[in-house]
Amino acid sequence: MKRILYLLSFVVLTGCGQSTEKRPADLLPEQQMVQILADVHIAEARIETNVLYPDTALMVFNKEQMQILADHGVEEEEFRKTYRYYLNNLAQMDKLYEIILDTLSVREAKLRSTDTTGAPRPQPPVPILEGMKQAY
Incomplete structure (x- = not known):
């Protein structure tokens, strides 16, 4: 969550120097990009919490x-573009x-509303890279 706030702060602070390029038609739809980036940030937070070594993370x-x-x-390549x-x-x-x-x-609100005990939810385990086991 810290990284999201840092990234958002960076975006806001550097927003003055943006270009006014027209949005190309071949980009991912905004809503799809929102869902992908939300999933990416959740995965990043889960990995940060569970993996100790930066290179493994x-x-x-x-x-x-x-x-x-x-x-x-x-x-x-679509995502990167x-x-x-x-x-x-x-x-x-910034709007995104x-x-x-x-x-x-x-x-988060949906997850909290389904948890009636008030106890913290266990985090799902971070999958170990199966291909790494075979490579060594």
Whole structure:
């Protein structure tokens, strides 16, 4: 969650120097990008909580990100192209992250409302890279 706030702060602070490029038609729809980035940030938080070593965390995160893109039916290059557009148009990125933060808040509220005991929910385990076991 800290990284989201840092990224959002960066976006707001650098928003003055954005370009006014028109949004190309071949980018991912905004709502799909919101859902993907919300899932990516949830995965990142889960990995940060459960994985101790940075290099292992990066490998697990990359695998998780590829799985998220596959779940959404998006190619990595489509995602990267859309993300680059938002990096070059920081006002649009700022608006996108406002929606992402709202989406994450709604997801959190839904999770809290289904937990009637008040006890913290156990985190799902971070999958170990199966391919790494075979490589060594």
